[in-house]
Amino acid sequence: MTLNDFLNHLAWIFKGYEALIVLWFLITQFPKYRWSLFYARHHTLNSLPLHEMHSCFMTALCYLFFFLYSxxxxxxxxxQLSAVDGQIKLFYLTAMINQFLFxxxxxxxxxxxGCFFSKTARVNIYTTLAVMALLFMQLVARGYFDYHELGMVYVFGGWACNIISVSALSIYPIRQTLGYFQKRSVA
Structure with a gap:
């Protein structure tokens, strides 16, 4: 098994875990908030916990969608592409555009x-900017100068950002689930 095969399998594990995070929001928050989970506006978000929950949900949903899509x-x-130079440039440019669209x-x-940015959303924004910088580095190095020695920096940096992002997405569901079980044990 090569490193690329291992990373592809790991990527599918991350996609499944991200889907579980979104599913957690739908199972635990949708019965309570119904469609306002998707359509709430600033005037109905009257507390910081509501802002945080909506921000974390939007971030998890966007992250899952763009991770699958990209x-x-x-x-x-x-x-599909056979020309190596064009493929490298198009690959990194498209990846940067997808990150920007996220x-x-x-x-x-x-x-x-009208929702405040939660810590989860801010962490995902910062890691996305870091990934965009790594993609730009690879676009310039590999696409224009044919320099391939920064590949491991790109791979490990990109995966570090991915792990940080998914960890940030996990904090809210874990914290809420632990709070739920603590309430049940006290009652």
């Missing part, structure tokens, strides 16, 4: 809803 686009580009979508949803 990985499929990346795989399509790798499989940022724009997350920011727009927060502004549209």
């Amino acid at each position: 990985s499929e686009i990346d795989n399509f580009i790798i499989r 940022l724009v979508t997350l920011f727009s949803l927060h502004r549209f809803k």
Whole structure:
């Protein structure tokens, strides 16, 4: 098994875990908030915990959607293009555009809803900016200067950002689940 095969399997594990985070929100929060989970606006978000919950949900949903979408686009580009130079440039440029679209979508949803940015959303924004910097580094190094020695920096940096992002997405559901079990044990 090569490193790329291992990372592809690991990526699917992360996708499954991210789907579980979104599913947790739908199972635990949808019965309580119904469609306001998706459509709540600033005037109905009257407390900081509500802002945090909505921000974490929007971030988890956007992160899952863009992680699934961008990985499929990346795989399509790798499989379809035959010109190596064009493939490298298009791959990194498309990945940077997808990361940028994630940022724009997350920011727009927060502004549209009038919701504050939670720590989870901010961590995901910062790690996305770091990933964009890594992608730009690879675009310049590999695409324009044919320098391939920064590959491990890109791989480990990208996966470190991914792990940090998924960890940040996990904090809210874990904290809420632990709080629920503490309340049940006291009662």
